[in-house]
Amino acid sequence: MERIGRRGFLRSTAAAAGLAVSGVRPSRPLAQAGKPYASVRLKVSQVSHAYGDALVARLPAFEQGTGIKVEIDQMSFPVLNQREDLELASGSGAYDVMQMIFIRSGRWITAGWAEPLNPFIDDAKLTDKGALDVGDFVAGAMAPFKRGDTIYALPWLSDSTVVGFRTDLFEKAGYAKFPETFEALREAAAKIHSRETAGFVTQDNLHWIFPNWLLSYGGGFFANPPSDLTPTFDTPEALRAAELFTTMLSKYSPPGGIKLDASVAQAIMQQGKAACYLDGMGNTQHIIDTKKTTLADRMAFTQTPRGPKGHFPQLAVHGYLINKASKNKNAAWEFIKWATGKDQMLWSALNKGHLACTRSSVLANAEVRQKFTWRGSDLASLHLSVMKRAGEGYMAYRTVPQFPPVGDRVIIAMTSIASGQASVADGMKSLQKDAEGILEKAGVKINRRS
Template sequence: MIKVTRRALTATLLLGSTALAPMLAPGTAAAQEREVNVLLFSMPSTRGLAALADDFEAETGIKANIDVVGQDVFESRITLSFTGGARDIDVVHTPVIQVQRWVEAGWLEPMTAQIDGLADKDDILSGPLEAYKVSGDYYGMPFFAETGLMAYRKDLLEAAGVGVPETWDEMLEVAKAVDSDDTAAIAMRVAPGQGFNMFVFPMIMRAYGGKFFANYPDDMTPAINSPENLKALNTYITLMNDYGPQGIGNFNFPEVVAALQNGQAAMTVDGTSIVSQAVDPAASKFADQFVLALPPGGPAGRSPAIAVHGLGIPAGSENADAAFEFVKWATSTETLSKLAINEAYPDFTRASVAENPEVQAKYADVQENFLDLRVEALTLALGHYRPLIPTWPEIGAAIGENVNAAVNGLMSPEEALEAAEDEMKSILAY
């Protein structure tokens, strides 16, 4: 008995004593050498960027401490750092949908002079860059722009004797023909959230001519309960409930990706980062059967989704020069080309990257016209696909909840849009 006791006691003590020595070891930035602290959230291009950090130091002599964390971790850390005025971060991952809110709160440093001073500014895709302009000033540099595409199984569409749907009305027909007991016709994100169902649903909305506001940005009267939006919502509900996989009512990107890769769904319409996982031979069982195409359109044309991510500099940064050096390096043609080659998605934000033969060869290998499709979709995409207003995160979340409730049958489509309209009004009034 006593022996066991001693052992237990030593075990407990050992756990601690191995630890006392290094207690004071690594610390935060030693001020003498030039360093930048970079906070990014995890996606292939940011992980790729972190892997290239040594290149940055070799080129500039500045050490980049790049922290790549999960999205939830990112949000807690950055909110605390901003609200506390901690100035512990020099370069921050700035999703375009947050930029208005962050600028309104005074959290970002303008970068207009530096960006205008870039010799190759014209090479930056103007849509993504202009999205970072708030009342005349740039507050970020885009490094990633993903756009909406459709992925479909050519074998299943052929077997069903149907063509590729060009409109959402045609999509209803095609889905009906393709849907089988083994494979659902279509899987899209339904989970509520401004970056989840409200990333994909506006593609249907806008194709039918639906809008969020009466006339963005001049007349900001909510217009979510329009007949066009109702039509779009009904199409979405039918597609998901009648031709979607089981449990679709809570599908988010991991479920959509898994359904495509494992042959449980024949089609999806989503961002490049999702659809490219369907054509990725390393992860998808049906990579050779999936074909990428433009998303379906409607009476108002096609409106591919767009998501832009960039780099910003927190307000009051004591290290702004070194921080912009990092931003410049991270969004340079050279770095973006390396990322497009090393990682899975072609979501670069400079036109010159598409001229790089290595980049061309890599994506032609996935699908002959992949890069052209992307450019076409980016050209079609509305800069304000998701309205560029400070309250969008709340508005998007509110609409997303109601749209999700309608798909799950908790309220009728009409009720859902009415409720969304009311919530938009109260958020805007506040």
């Protein structure tokens, strides 16, 4: 197969013939005999995304095979976040299948709003376990949606933090390869940074970016999530991580670098105004869009740096759940099997540019790896390694029910420190106090430190 060009790297135009040589067995609908779901109409909610577009493109075949009529309601993430939370809390059952939002999963599972999937998986009349192959989902992608052995959603999207960087700028500064530690990255950024080119850029969702430093220096959001949710933002390790991270924002980022939307951060890289960009792979891959940059041939990708305690790339995962209030649960399960199946995910990767896959078999597929290799950077393998690493459990802090408000407070603290409104010590002390208040207000027993 001929290597796919730069534009194809971002959004495939390859024919579906690639599936014929992939060896993937489609997750076929078991319920198609007699079409027992012929009168069923399902409503699905999810974020506007290439994967949703891929589902819509192949939906006619699913509807023909099952008799189910499906309406997929795609919306912006802020709207989805609010609408799904309100919908689940109301118990109206307006949506049958819903996107399980990573940072909301703790609240939704604890509240009993997501139907356990094990009874559907274990029912031979509903599921061909060999075709579904739950074990093919990477552990790091499944972890947020499991409580013990109980599964509450199947993952379709995972976004891992990586770095996109200008090889020529780092080579000019004396670095044959990208710095392997955050300390070395700071030193490199100091050498490269100028009025014309920033040493570093990232986006403004700082509770997603800061943990790459925080965990690598031995810090954390909580003492031992989910069993001990005592906030730990005032430890020496957390203060050191905050100092290094906010220095990257204040000294080596572009003007306004504390509050840059992801699309703006991408544009800065595309225009040659920054040397490296740390963010989720779903964002970083766009820096080589040749419709927007002439510098793609000077860019490459690699894993995030490590700290004294190791390498802790971040992982965000989204899945499909069955709404507890749905009146069409079996049909909803039929849809989820199909939507997260090997066949659908592979087709989405090859034809819609969906690299943020959650299945090992898709990321190991030769065509996928060839498609998503750029100047020696094998992004499929890089993404798979992050998911496996995250499967070790360090992302548990992000799925506790109280994470969203604490995460919002982290953004405020990092912004305050980086802008010079507060010292590292004062900013983290204030963050610690506020986080403790959030947990105590929620009725969580903690060991107050402030």
